[in-house]
Amino acid sequence: MYRTALLMLFIVTLLLVPLAQQIRDMRPGAESAQTSVAQLVRLLTLPTLDRIDHYEDQLEERSILRQWILSPTQYLLTWLLAFGNEQAYVGDQGWLFYQSDLKTLYHSPPNPATTETAVEVILDFKHQLSARGIELIVFPTPIKPSILPDKFFPRIEPRILYPRNFQTIVDRLSNEGVVIFNPSDLLFAARSDSPTVPYLKTDTHWTPSAMQMVAAKLADLVYRTGLLTPELDRVFQRHALQVSHLGDISQMLQLTDGQSLFPEETVTVQQIQTINGRLWQPDSSAQLLFLGDSFSNIYSLEGMGWGTAAGLVEQLSFELQHPIDKITRNADGAYATRQALFQDLQKGDDRLVSKKLVIYQFAMRELFLGDWRQFDLTSPDGRTIPDSNLSGNEKAIDKQVIEITAIVKERSQPPQPGSVPYPECLVAIHLEQVTSREPSLPTEVLPAELLVFTWGMKDNRWTTAANLKVGQSVYLRLQSWSEVEAEYGSYNRRELDSEEAWLLDTYWGEIAP
Numbered sequence: 001m002y003r004t005a006l007l008m009l010f011i012v013t014l015l016l017v018p019l020a021q022q023i024r025d026m027r028p029g030a031e032s033a034q035t036s037v038a039q040l041v042r043l044l045t046l047p048t049l050d051r052i053d054h055y056e057d058q059l060e061e062r063s064i065l066r067q068w069i070l071s072p073t074q075y076l077l078t079w080l081l082a083f084g085n086e087q088a089y090v091g092d093q094g095w096l097f098y099q100s101d102l103k104t105l106y107h108s109p110p111n112p113a114t115t116e117t118a119v120e121v122i123l124d125f126k127h128q129l130s131a132r133g134i135e136l137i138v139f140p141t142p143i144k145p146s147i148l149p150d151k152f153f154p155r156i157e158p159r160i161l162y163p164r165n166f167q168t169i170v171d172r173l174s175n176e177g178v179v180i181f182n183p184s185d186l187l188f189a190a191r192s193d194s195p196t197v198p199y200l201k202t203d204t205h206w207t208p209s210a211m212q213m214v215a216a217k218l219a220d221l222v223y224r225t226g227l228l229t230p231e232l233d234r235v236f237q238r239h240a241l242q243v244s245h246l247g248d249i250s251q252m253l254q255l256t257d258g259q260s261l262f263p264e265e266t267v268t269v270q271q272i273q274t275i276n277g278r279l280w281q282p283d284s285s286a287q288l289l290f291l292g293d294s295f296s297n298i299y300s301l302e303g304m305g306w307g308t309a310a311g312l313v314e315q316l317s318f319e320l321q322h323p324i325d326k327i328t329r330n331a332d333g334a335y336a337t338r339q340a341l342f343q344d345l346q347k348g349d350d351r352l353v354s355k356k357l358v359i360y361q362f363a364m365r366e367l368f369l370g371d372w373r374q375f376d377l378t379s380p381d382g383r384t385i386p387d388s389n390l391s392g393n394e395k396a397i398d399k400q401v402i403e404i405t406a407i408v409k410e411r412s413q414p415p416q417p418g419s420v421p422y423p424e425c426l427v428a429i430h431l432e433q434v435t436s437r438e439p440s441l442p443t444e445v446l447p448a449e450l451l452v453f454t455w456g457m458k459d460n461r462w463t464t465a466a467n468l469k470v471g472q473s474v475y476l477r478l479q480s481w482s483e484v485e486a487e488y489g490s491y492n493r494r495e496l497d498s499e500e501a502w503l504l505d506t507y508w509g510e511i512a513p
Contacts, residue, residue: 071256078253078261087419088252091152094262096249098204098421101143102152104163104365114368115165118334119172121372122360125338126178128377129358135225138173139181139218139361140166141295144199146364147187151197160188163368181221181359183214202247202262204421205298208269208310215315218359222320227356228287231321236280238270238318245305248421251460269299269307272314279309281486283323285354290316290326291341292361293333294422301330301490303424312361325351330422330492333362334370339495342375343502352377401479402438403512404446406431408472410501411465412494414456426493427456427465429474429509430501437475451501452509453481453493464511474511481506 077083082090089097126136142160145151150158162184170180190198190210198210206214222228243266250262272280290296290313298304300311317324329336337360344351352358362370411429429452436443454476456466468474488508496502 071254074253075255075259075261078255085253085418087421088249089152092150092154094201095148095151096202096247096253096262097145097152098143098249098252100365100369101145101204104143104368105145105149105161111368114370114372115169117372118367118370119169121334121374122173122178123176124374125360125377126176129352131378132352132355134352134355135179135227135357137179137181137218137221137225137357137359139359140364140367141293141361142182142184142187143364144204147184147191148197148199158191160184163364166364166367169367179221179225181218183217186213186217200247200265200267202250202265203298204248205295208267208299211295211299211312212270212315215312216319218316219319222288222316222357222359225357228320228322233321235275235321235323236272236318237275239273241269241271241307241310243267243269243299243305243307248304248423251423252418252421254418254460267306269310270315270318271307271310272318273309280314280317282313282326284325284351286323286325287354287356288320288322288324289351289355289358290324290328290361291337291358292326292328293337293363293366294330295363296326296328296361297330297490300328303491304330304422316359325355327351328490330490331420332371332492334366335373335375338375338377339373340489342377345377346499346503401477402436402441402446403475403477404431404434404436405473405475406434406450408468408470408474409449410470410496410498411468412456412496414462414466414494417457417460417462420492422492423457423460424455424491425457426453426488426491428453428494428496428501429465429468430496430498430504431474431476447505449504450478451496451504451506452476452478453488453506454509454511456494475513476509477512478507478509481508484508 074085078090084090084096087099089099089102091097122138129136146161146163148158149161150156170182174180187198187206187210190213197207199206223230244264246262246264253262255261274280292313294304296312298311299307300309300314302308313324313326313328327337327340329340341351409430409432412427414425414427417423430449431452432449434443434446434448434450436446454465455463457463
C-alpha cells in the first residue's frame with residue numbers, strides 16, 4: 001500500500017504541471033495548445049537553428065512552472081546564499097554586477113578575432129569621416145567592475161582593472177590618429193573625492209554626479225580640438241530633480257514582486273533645459289553628432305526610469321553651451337548607432353551634413369564581446385530615396401494614424417525576458433500585401449511592402465508581436481516612424497538583417513485585436 005501511494009503521488013506530480021499548463025493555455029487570450037502543437041509540427045518538418053531557438057524560448061516564456069517557482073526560489077537563493085543567476089551576480093554588501101561585464105574582465109581571454117575586427121572597423125569609420133572633413137573621438141566607457149572590483153571581490157585592493165589587451169587596442173588606435181577619451185582615472189578618483197561612488201549599486205550604469213564629471217572632462221577635450229568655440233551667451237540651464245528607481249541588474253534577478261532585498265535607489269539628476277524652460281532636444285543642424293549607448297541614455301530615456309533630458313549628451317551640451325545632434329541606442333553599441341547612421345544615409349537623410357565632429361561612445365565590453373559590423377558611409381548607392389521624391393499621398397499618410405491588414409513576411413526576435421539589462425525591446429516586422437482599412441484611404445496609395453517597429457518585449461514580458469508567424473495576417477494601427485522616433489528610437493531594438501527591408505517606408509505599429 002505504501003509503495004502504491006508513493007507511486008501514485010509521483011505520477012500525479014508528473015501530470016500536475018502539464019495539466020496546469022494546459023488549463024492556463026486554454027484561457028481567453030492565451031496561446032492555445034493546438035497552436036503549440038502546430039508549431040512543433042512545423043519545427044519537425046523543417047528544423048532550423050532559429051526555429052529551434054524560438055520554440056525553446058516560447059516554451060520557457062510560457063512555462064507555468066517557471067512562473068510559479070523561479071521568482072520565489074531566486075529570492076531565497078539570493079537572500080540566504082547571495083546567489084545571482086546567469087545574468088546578475090551578487091557582490092559584496094548587496095552590490096550587483098552584470099555577467100557580461102565580469103566576463104570581460106575575469107573570464108576567458110578576449111577573442112582575438114573580435115578585438116582585431118573592432119580595431120579595423122573603428123579605423124575604417126575614422127577614415128570615412130576624415131574623407132568628409134569630420135573628426136572622430138572614440139569613447140569606450142569604463143564598466144562597473146573595472147572601477148569597483150573590490151565591490152565584487154572585497155579582498156581585491158581597490159584599483160582600475162582593464163580588460164586584457166585593452167591598452168594594446170588603445171595604443172593601436174592612437175598610433176593611427178584616433179582620439180581616445182578614457183575617463184577611468186576620473187571615475188576611480190571619484191571613489192574618494194566625492195561622497196558617492198561613481199556607479200549605481202544595483203544597476204550597470206554610472207551615477208548622475210559621475211556622469212556630469214565625465215561630461216565636463218569630455219567638453220574640455222572637445223574644446224582642445226578647436227572645432228568648437230565657447231558661446232558668449234548661455235543657451236542651456238540645469239534643473240535639479242530627485243529620481244528613484246530599481247536598478248536594471250536587480251530586475252534581471254527576477255525576484256518576487258515587492259521584494260525588499262534591493263530597494264530602489266534615489267539620485268539627483270540635473271535636467272537640461274533651454275533658457276526659456278523647454279526640455280533639451282537634439283538638433284540635426286548641430287556641428288557635433290553623438291553616437292551612444294545606454295550609458296548615454298540612462299538619465300535621458302524615459303523608459304529607463306531614471307529621468308529625462310538629463311543624460312550624458314544633455315550634460316555635454318550644457319558644458320559646451322552648444323546644441324548636439326545624437327543617435328543613441330540602448331544595446332549593441334559596437335554597431336547599432338553606426339547602422340542607424342547608415343540607414344538614414346541610404347534613405348536620403350545625411351546626418352553628417354554640416355558636422356565637424358563625431359563622438360562615438362560605447363561600453364568598454366563591446367571591444368571584446370561586440371558585433372563589429374562594417375558600413376559604408378562615404379557614398380550612398382543608387383537605392384537612396386530622397387524625401388523630395390515622396391508623392392503627396394505618401395506625405396499625407398506620414399502625418400496620420402492609419403489602419404491596415406498585411407501579411408508578415410519576416411520579423412526579428414526579441415531577447416529572452418531577463419537576459420538583458422533592458423526590460424523593453426522593439427522588433428522589426430517586414431509586411432507585404434498591405435491593405436487599407438480606412439475608407440478614405442485607398443489601398444493603391446499604400447506601399448506594397450513596408451517596415452514596422454513595435455514593442456516585442458515590454459516590462460520584461462513578450463508581447464503579441466514576439467509570437468507572430470511568417471505568413472500570418474495581422475491588423476495594425478500605423479503611424480509614421482519619423483513622428484515617434486524621438487520617443488522610441490533610443491530603445492533597444494532588434495533589426496532585420498535584410499538591407500532591402502531597411503529601405504522600406506518605416507512606421508510605428510500597434511497590433512490591434
